[in-house]
Amino acid sequence: MLIRVSTDRPVASSEITPRAAWLNRRDVLGAGAALGLGFAGVSATAAPTPRSPLSTDEKPNRLSDITGYNNFYEFGVGKSDPAANAGRLKTRPWTLRIDGLVDKPADYALEDFLKPLTLEERIYRMRCVEGWSMVIPWLGFPLADAISRAQPQSAAKYVAFETLYRPDEMSGQRGFPRIIPWPYREGLRLDEAMHPLTILATGLYGEPLPNQNGAPLRLVVPWKYGFKGIKSIVRLTLVAEQPPTSWSMIGPDEYGFFANVNPNVDHPRWSQATERRIGEGGLFAKRLKTQMFNGYDSVASLYSGLDLRANY
Amino acid sequence: MRRNFPVWAVYGLGFVPAVAAFGAGLSGLSGPDPIRALEQSLGLWALRFLLAALCVTPLRRFAGVNLLRYRRALGLLSFYYAALHFLAFIGLDHNFDWAEIGREIVKKPYAFIGMACLLLLIPLAATSSNGMIKRLGAKNWTRLHRLVYPAALLAVAHFIFAVKSWPLEPLLYAGAAVSLLALRLAPKKSRSLEQAGNA
Numbered sequence: 247m248l249i250r251v252s253t254d255r256p257v258a259s260s261e262i263t264p265r266a267a268w269l270n271r272r273d274v275l276g277a278g279a280a281l282g283l284g285f286a287g288v289s290a291t292a293a294p295t296p297r298s299p300l301s302t303d304e305k306p307n308r309l310s311d312i313t314g315y316n317n318f319y320e321f322g323v324g325k326s327d328p329a330a331n332a333g334r335l336k337t338r339p340w341t342l343r344i345d346g347l348v349d350k351p352a353d354y355a356l357e358d359f360l361k362p363l364t365l366e367e368r369i370y371r372m373r374c375v376e377g378w379s380m381v382i383p384w385l386g387f388p389l390a391d392a393i394s395r396a397q398p399q400s401a402a403k404y405v406a407f408e409t410l411y412r413p414d415e416m417s418g419q420r421g422f423p424r425i426i427p428w429p430y431r432e433g434l435r436l437d438e439a440m441h442p443l444t445i446l447a448t449g450l451y452g453e454p455l456p457n458q459n460g461a462p463l464r465l466v467v468p469w470k471y472g473f474k475g476i477k478s479i480v481r482l483t484l485v486a487e488q489p490p491t492s493w494s495m496i497g498p499d500e501y502g503f504f505a506n507v508n509p510n511v512d513h514p515r516w517s518q519a520t521e522r523r524i525g526e527g528g529l530f531a532k533r534l535k536t537q538m539f540n541g542y543d544s545v546a547s548l549y550s551g552l553d554l555r556a557n558y
Numbered sequence: 559m560r561r562n563f564p565v566w567a568v569y570g571l572g573f574v575p576a577v578a579a580f581g582a583g584l585s586g587l588s589g590p591d592p593i594r595a596l597e598q599s600l601g602l603w604a605l606r607f608l609l610a611a612l613c614v615t616p617l618r619r620f621a622g623v624n625l626l627r628y629r630r631a632l633g634l635l636s637f638y639y640a641a642l643h644f645l646a647f648i649g650l651d652h653n654f655d656w657a658e659i660g661r662e663i664v665k666k667p668y669a670f671i672g673m674a675c676l677l678l679l680i681p682l683a684a685t686s687s688n689g690m691i692k693r694l695g696a697k698n699w700t701r702l703h704r705l706v707y708p709a710a711l712l713a714v715a716h717f718i719f720a721v722k723s724w725p726l727e728p729l730l731y732a733g734a735a736v737s738l739l740a741l742r743l744a745p746k747k748s749r750s751l752e753q754a755g756n757a
């Protein structure tokens with residue numbers, strides 16, 4: 247597997263959990279060799295960053311699972327297509343536009359945008375709508391920090407996100423038939439976006455994000471199905487109305503706007519009552535019970551009074 | 559060469575993908591979700607053998623290639639793969655959780671369609687022997703085995719329903735299945751010619 251070197255990425259290495267801290271605990275050897283170039287100066291005895299209280303203490307998946315098993319249709323529909331094809335994407339320079347109902351709309355060079363932010367580690371469960379899950383040690387910052395900086399106006403009720411559209415470098419966008427009406431779009435209600443669990447990630451396992459995981463900047467909303475976690479974001483727009491989102495444009499009866507993990511609301515294709523934790527148990531892995539809000543109960547108050555069956 | 563290639567070798571080769579897929583799953587070579595990889599591989603091969611069996615008649619009619627002696631093996635391989643695919647679904651994928659399996663099959667269109675397909679393949683497999691052909695009589699047997707046509711359509715529909723959006727691969731298989739069935743609607747050559755050809 248080819249992973250681009252970290253020197254190419256707009257993340258200050260000083261802000262990242264030393265890889266050595268992970269090496270003590272986890273086997274990241276193969277990928278580490280490809281990824282670790284920017285970290286030669288980090289002492290092997292460096293203390294691990296304190297774990298965020300919002301992190302799970304479940305065992306994270308191996309790096310090779312997280313970087314080798316992806317849904318990122320911009321690079322193909324197979325699970326290993328993104329790892330094979332995403333290397334062509336150039337993530338530098340990268341411009342992030344924040345616009346819409348904000349007092350300070352701007353086009354940021356990503357480095358400038360990230361400079362004032364403190365990256366922290368968040369180990370989150372990720373539940374895919376296809377009935378599988380992983381545990382991923384993200385590196386990122388609260389989305390709320392980014393939104394506040396743009397100073398949303400009072401009319402802003404939703405945040406709309408867009409992925410890069412660059413068919414030259416994203417082979418899936420050239421594919422036939424068109425799987426998704428590009429660019430990929432996602433959205434959150436503003437209160438969901440401001441929730442402390444919601445982060446923009448720039449890295450995982452203490453390293454810059456590999457392209458197949460949504461480099462250089464992606465959304466992570468751990469109580470929602472994985473497809474809400476839009477990758478390679480170029481635009482963030484504050485709007486008054488609920489924005490259209492890619493999968494609900496394709497199959498409105500299958501994929502709703504909210505897409506909260508909910509074992510009681512079935513999907514026509516996959517059982518949502520249970521899930522399989524990827525990378526564990528091999529051929530004879532047992533399924534786990536899926537938890538409401540993927541176990542992130544603290545978000546329940548966001549939805550009081552909302553019928554979660556109708557608003558799936 | 560065709561004449562010499564023994565039928566048992568078709569069975570032998572036919573099971574190679576199953577053994578390979580199972581071996582890859584056991585040894586961790588099929589990625590982080592080996593259960594799904596195995597399940598998909600078995601389903602795909604069930605469909606491929608079904609379509610291969612459906613190639614035999616058009617090949618004979620339009621290309622003059624007679625592979626009739628392998629047709630039973632191809633059909634049975636399709637059934638065996640479909641059965642293994644189902645076994646992977648209930649055992650590996652759903653840990654014999656019958657309540658959930660029942661719910662899946664009743665409530666999910668793709669699983670319901672797959673089940674319908676498997677149910678159609680059972681009588682075909684059960685009547686594949688020479689003895690059964692004799693007992694049913696050629697006419698009844700031929701009539702019964704027309705079930706393979708709806709089975710093929712159900713198999714590709716199952717594939718289409720099992721995936722998100724409209725990727726190319728299931729559509730190609732659907733195109734192949736529909737074409738193979740459409741070829742059977744081509745007007746027959748005059749009876750005397752066909753009989754002469756078969757004699």
Ligand code: HEM
Pocket residue numbers: 594597598599600601602603604605608636640643644647663669672673674675676713716717720
């Ligand atoms: C009770 C019967 C069946 C059940 C429950 C079943 C279940 C499944 C499941 C769970 C998948 C995987 C979906 C996913 O990728 O998440 C699948 C895929 C598939 N099945 Fe079945 N199946 C059944 C019968 C059949 C039969 C009879 C055939 C063919 C003759 C078949 C052919 C396929 C094919 C071609 C795929 C797609 C593989 C791929 O994605 O590459 N299935 N089926």
